[in-house]
Amino acid sequence: MVKDINKDIEILKKKAKPATKDDIAGVAQDLADTLQAYRMTCIGMAANMIGVPKAVIAISLDAEDGAGSLPGAGPADVLVMLNPKYEKLSGKTYTVEEGCLSLEDKHEVKRSEWVEVSYRDMRWQKKRQKFTGLLAEIVQHEMDHLEGKIV
């Protein structure tokens, strides 16, 4: 179900709780639906952006060409990740200006060039995936949301 975008800073600052299998049909599906609905203006979302402090993120795979074949993707071109965790991070970083649908301004942040993340997919299967380029940037932005960090 498509949800409204939460702009309440207090909710956005809360650290997410671990997601469970029951969250697949609930918040994870809602997050995928909401990202689909906002795909023209938004390339990634964390569950607290729809008001639910659970460790679920969704990223739009068509944000980058050729990335549409990633395994374990949710509906259409959205990849949903439950309980994402960094396994490896590139030591090489760069600085970039990022915006956020939940915030007004853009902010400068430091990002790793690539990240390797383990997570559960929409079938509760364990997955491990390396992201590079723009997808790596989106994953880091959304995983910051789960920590209550906002750019």
Ligand SMILES: [Zn+2]
């Ligand atoms: Zn954001």
